[in-house]
Structures are given as C-alpha cells and as structure tokens.
Amino acid sequence: MNEVLIPLWAQAVVGALVIIGALITLLGSLGLVRLKSYFERVHSPSIIATLGCWCIMHATVLFFSVMEQRLALHALLIAVFISVTVPITTIFLMRAALFRARRTGQNVPPAVSRVVSSDPADNDGNRY
Template sequence: MSHLAQIPPVIALLIAGFVALGTILTLLGAIGLVRLPSFYERLHAPTLGTSWGAAGILIGSMLMFSTLGSRLVIHEVFLGLLIMLTTPVTMMVLGRAALHRDRAEGHPPPGTEGPGQPLK
C-alpha cells in the first residue's frame, strides 16, 4: 500500500486543487509568453504564471508533506518567497533593458505607435 493512502480525502482534495491551480496558472503564463505579440506584452504573463503558479504548487506540496510527516514543513515557504521576489524583479530589469535598447536605436517608446499623436 502506498504512503499516499494515509492522506485524508479532504486534504487530498485541497492538495489536488492547489496543484491544479498552480499548473493552470503556469500553463497560462507559458501560453501568454508564446501568443502575445510584443516583447513588452510578453513580460507580464510569465511573471504572473511563474509567481502564482509556483505558489499554488508549493502550497499543495507543503500540505502533502506536512500531512504525511510528523512535523510542519515550512522550508518551502522560503522557496516561494524567493520565486515571488526574484521573478518580478528579473522581468522588470529585462523590460528596462529592452526600453533602453529601443531608445538607443531610435525606436518610439511602447504605446506611442499608431496614427495620430503619441499617448500621454
């Protein structure tokens, strides 16, 4: 018999829900990365997908290993905090580097293209 049979059904449903939510959010971030047209639009979807998707998966993992073990598993909170802090900062640095490159090459800033006057 598997050690997973020791998990109560209510906790197993919570774990499955958090893991499913995390994987769906991560998948949506990956789809957004592939489908969105410009580089600047592509920055947003993977950031949310990675941050909140990883959070859902880590919460599900914490619930499972805390239920199976004799102690509370909290070291994954540290991993989650690192992911939640570093992913948005990395994407912000990438966005600023791309904006700097566009300005150096003489391209108009994002959001000012199109007919008529630039957006304000």
C-alpha cells in the same frame, strides 16, 4: 519504510491546488506565445509564474505537513525566493529592453530619468 495514509480531504485539496497552479502556469505560457511584442510578453510569465508557484507551494506545505504530521515549511523558502527574484529580474529585463529600443529609435515612451537621454541621436557620452 512506514506507509502514511493521507486523508482523502488532504488528497483532494493538494490535487486541486496542484492542478490550479499548473493551469495558471499554462495560462502564462500561452500568453508568452500569443502576445506580439517583448514588452507585452514579459508580463505574462513573470506574474503568472509567481501565482502558480504559490499554489503549488501551498499544496506542497499541506502534503508534507499531513504526511509527516508536523508543520513542514521547506517549500515556503522556494516560493519566497521566486517571489523576490522574479519581479526584480523582470524589472531589469524591461529596463534593458527599453534602453535598447530607445537607442535603436523605436517608438517607446520617453525616459523620465535625467541620467539616460530619450533621444537616440544624443550619443555624446554625457550622462547628465
């Protein structure tokens, strides 16, 4: 196999992007551990994981583009997939948690929907 030497500037940029992405992701993990309620904890890893993923994706694209001497965009697909799925998953998890909290009578904001009642005592099965 041929060894391809990567220029020093590319090594430095790739290394910096990977370290920045890893530190951002670590920061999101610390937010997950430190915050008290589920509603506070859900934001930290979802937002931060996407940002850390994009930093690492840029490092991957740069590394493989310089190494193969052509534009390598395969890592972009992974980052786009994560950027699309993480917010959607977070929204669904938050809605499920709010629904459960309302049904158990916890102190959460009232529902603005006409489909779901905010009152936990209103469990008669009527949705409208």
